[in-house]
Amino acid sequence: MVSLAELREADLGPLDSVAAAYDKLAAAFQGHVDQLNSQVVKHIFDNRWIGTAAGAANTSLQNTSNRLDAAHTEMSAMGALLREAADSFRLAQSKLQEALQDAQNGGFTVANDGTVTWPPPAAAERKDPDYNTPQQGKDIANRISDAVTEATTADARIAKLLDDLTQRARTGTGLDTTQAQKDLGTVTQAGTDLLSAGFPGKDSKPADVLTWWNRLTPDEQQRLIKTHPDLIGNRDGIPSLARDQANRINLTNLINQYQQKQPLSADDKVKLDGFNAIQAKLDQNAGKQPPALLIGVGDQGQGRGILSYGNPDTAQNVSAYVPGLGTTLSSVGGKDADRAYNVWLSATKADPNATTASMVWLGYDPPPGLDKLADGDTRPAEVLSSDRAQSGAVSYDQFLNGLRATHEGAPAHLTALGHSYGSTTVGLAAQQPGGTGADDIILVGSPGTGADKASQLNVDPSHVWVGAAQNDPVTHLPSKTETGVDGAVAVALPPLAPALVPGTDWLYNQADPHQLWFGTDPASAQFGAQRFDVADGLPLSFDSHSNYMTNPNSPADAATKDSIDNIGQIVAGQYNNVNREAGR
Structure with a gap:
């Protein structure tokens, strides 16, 4: 004893x-x-x-x-x-x-x-x-x-x-x-x-995890990172630089593990492709500014990845972007990493004197893309259920609490950003007890948040921001009541199919345009949020749903730069420079 x-x-x-x-x-x-x-x-x-x-x-x-x-x-x-x-x-x-x-x-x-x-x-x-x-x-x-x-x-x-x-x-x-x-x-x-x-118990608050971590000497911390990176890399409350160091080891181990795992199932191949894409993105950004930090990686579910441009523990402005339908682990090393970087560019342009960190957070399992339906995969139909978003909301709140705990100096200006089904995840996270802890919430291309009013998101409604392209089909999806569906996703998909096929105007003929699939349209006047200007986009085109976070410095993206410029102003806290438009 x-x-x-x-x-x-x-x-x-x-x-x-x-x-x-x-x-x-x-x-x-x-x-x-x-x-x-x-x-x-x-x-x-x-x-x-x-x-x-x-x-x-x-x-x-x-x-x-x-x-x-x-x-x-x-x-x-x-x-x-x-x-x-x-x-x-x-x-x-x-x-x-x-x-x-x-x-x-x-x-x-x-x-x-x-x-x-x-x-x-x-x-x-x-x-x-x-x-x-x-x-x-x-x-x-x-x-x-x-x-x-x-x-x-x-x-x-x-x-x-x-x-x-x-x-x-x-x-x-x-x-x-x-x-x-x-x-x-x-x-x-x-x-x-x-x-x-x-280690601190799995239910420990991130602040308690940080206190425990800080009690260790630097040598002890390094020993744990190198010998047990799996216990350090994905733990909310561990500082971001330590998580990055551990997760780079984790990433190498995962790549080796899946390369040796033969034969690979289709889902395993998707994960391995994702791990390789993240490694390629890290290699591409090595030595560049802002530094790319790998704050999370794992093979749970469909795969996990959290990539940050800039250090969220020291940045004055911090945003955490949650992607939606069809997001795979490869996206964390691809288009969604680029979107996070574009947010960093825009926020830095909005306030060059402030430091910024911009993340893509894939800490949950969004529904697979609708293209998978052709292969007989029924999981894409889960986009019509909030179950995956609800599960992700709990993890997202924990992550943001961890960012608050590990931040050094004065509290950061923290923005929760969600796109498409990811906006539903962010909205549900904001409705958890205590909310996300974010100062601002941005919802783009949203099918709804499960809330009737912006005031239900645990921040002042003037700090709930919505971008909705006029021709974005997802922001016009009819409500469950209107489709006559009781919520069973397998039944709901056929009536919704016309809304997902370019070339039909069926989705614009809703009896109540203020109600979307997941509740009140966040872009509607009755929701009570701040709507900001975005390009209308091409009629009935899913490009209209994908162009909210294009490169603010690219001439090719000039037609859609209003959206990313406004997002950057919000992330930087420069509210007077946001171009607003009236709610629907």
């Missing part, structure tokens, strides 16, 4: 030193193994020596080589185990130190057995309905107990594994290659389990 005092006072430096010594020993031993194989075994085999003596010699040499390989593996396992031990104890120690510091700041006393006490309340405190010191004391005591329990669990498990490896060395059973590989696998899994347990 590890005591509070032992964990508090533990010097973990010697563990790191011993682990490094084992690593050095294993590397040197591997050099001897390689030398034996290249200078002895290879020459004997190449000489084609045959006969009974040759057979016995070859068998003996092969056995010796195998035993040496196994010995090297066991040494590597020992070094890895000692490293995991140091990291596991360090995480538990950081949690304990954080709790002890909070106790000191709150005027609590912590005994060596973990008991937390505090002065009795004054008369005024006893009458104060918000008086909660007893509960604060209990919370600190629980955190101290959790940290000590984590250290005790790690100590017991690591001690058992050390005993096992020592026993293998004494008896020679570790010289079997199968056993050695099994030992290494057990150590690796144990290390992952112990480190995962040492």
Whole structure:
């Protein structure tokens, strides 16, 4: 049993030193193994020596080589185990130190057995309905107990594994290659389990994750990034530069994993293409300004990717763009990365004296493109349901809370930006308890947000902005009531099909043009948002739905630059320069 005092006072430096010594020993031993194989075994085999003596010699040499390989593996396992031990104890120690510091700041006393006490309340405190010191004391005591329990669990498990490896060395059973590989696998899994347990709980607030992270020394942070990037890269509350460093490792690992995964399913191929596209985009932007940061990447669902132009932890103006229908992981390294960059260009042009970070956030599974329907894929029909948007809304809120937590200095001016089905995701996120935490919300090409009024989005309605091209079909989709559909997407798709086919004006003949598929039209006057000027676009063309974030500096995009210019002014907080137009 590890005591509070032992964990508090533990010097973990010697563990790191011993682990490094084992690593050095294993590397040197591997050099001897390689030398034996290249200078002895290879020459004997190449000489084609045959006969009974040759057979016995070859068998003996092969056995010796195998035993040496196994010995090297066991040494590597020992070094890895000692490293995991140091990291596991360090995480538990950081949690304990954080709790002890909070106790000191709150005027609590912590005994060596973990008991937390505090002065009795004054008369005024006893009458104060918000008086909660007893509960604060209990919370600190629980955190101290959790940290000590984590250290005790790690100590017991690591001690058992050390005993096992020592026993293998004494008896020679570790010289079997199968056993050695099994030992290494057990150590690796144990290390992952112990480190995962040492991280803040999955329900921890990003601010608490950041506090925990800042308790680690820079060397400890770097060790975790390099040895366990999967636990760092996608955790809201970890600073963006650390996430970028971890996710570049994660991206390499994912590419290697999927390249070796054969045969690839169609969905796996889409992910691998996406990972390669993101890597290509990072390579393309290497050394350029603004820096491109990979703030999220993963293979959950249809794939995850968050790419930022500029550092959101230091930028004065920050935007997070959520794409919609048909977005794949490749888009994060393609057109949606370009859209995020165009927002950065426009916002920087709107206020050259302010720093800007602009992101594309694919942290959810938008419905696949309608082209997939031809292949018999029914998932595109889910665009008619808000389920995917609702799931994404929770993750998006958590992400923006993380940006608020990790931002340095004065709070950033934060803008939540959603396009198409992504605007539904942003709108639903804004309706979560507490909202997104954004200062401004921009909805472009929106089929609705599930809200009746802009005032339901948890910001002042004057900071809800809507861009809707007159000829964008998605911004004219009829309501569910009008189609006579009860919400079942498989039934809804056929009646909506004419609205999705260029060349028909059926979608403009709604009985109530203020109601879209997901509620009140955000561009309508009755929604109460600020509508800004965008190009009308070509009649009944999906280009009208795609041209809200074109390059503001491109002559080829001059016809659609009103939209991106206005988005840039909003992201930069230059509201007086936004060209407005009346609601529908």
